[in-house]
Amino acid sequence: MKVHWRKDADGALAEAKEQKKPVLIDFSAAPA
Amino acid sequence: MPLSAHIKEHPAYFHRFDALWTPSVAILDSNGDEQFRIEGYLPKDEFRAQLELALARLSFTSKQWAEAERRYASVLDRFPDSKAAPEALYWKGVSHYKATNDHTILGELPGIFRDKYPDSIWALKTLAWT
Numbered sequence: 001m002k003v004h005w006r007k008d009a010d011g012a013l014a015e016a017k018e019q020k021k022p023v024l025i026d027f028s029a030a031p032a
Numbered sequence: 033m034p035l036s037a038h039i040k041e042h043p044a045y046f047h048r049f050d051a052l053w054t055p056s057v058a059i060l061d062s063n064g065d066e067q068f069r070i071e072g073y074l075p076k077d078e079f080r081a082q083l084e085l086a087l088a089r090l091s092f093t094s095k096q097w098a099e100a101e102r103r104y105a106s107v108l109d110r111f112p113d114s115k116a117a118p119e120a121l122y123w124k125g126v127s128h129y130k131a132t133n134d135h136t137i138l139g140e141l142p143g144i145f146r147d148k149y150p151d152s153i154w155a156l157k158t159l160a161w162t
Binding site: 003004005006007009012013015016017019020021022023024025026027028029030 | 045056067090
């Protein structure tokens with residue numbers, strides 16, 4: 001299953017609030 | 033809602049969400065309040081178990097006690113040998129108590145921990161109920 005990763009925090013938080021869903025933030029420093 | 037925060041692309045997110053180490057994963061509720069954090073690498077199964085713990089925690093903090101109990105039980109069923117299991121057992125008992133107001137389960141937990149997870153810090157936390 002492909003995950004649609006959001007890159008915009010404000011957008012993701014707004015989307016989560018609207019859909020009443022949690023947010024998972026992946027903090028990474030790994031090379032691309 | 034999955035949000036990617038790479039240090040080179042979004043360094044401001046690290047400050048905003050107080051991320052001090054990578055890899056880290058933060059779980060926020062739908063209001064944007066953080067409820068759970070995993071810092072550092074974990075093997076796949078342990079990571080998965082921690083994510084399931086996070087979902088249970090979201091139910092617990094939103095006072096959905098029966099749902100929290102069900103989710104913690106699911107962690108125990110699916111990852112009984114994981115490092116997450118003792119924590120799930122503890123909070124499953126607390127969730128049951130919260131859902132029913134029946135404190136019997138709390139008195140049973142020390143014995144269950146003695147049998148299953150005697151060396152866990154969560155076992156120590158149940159000693160208040162002996």
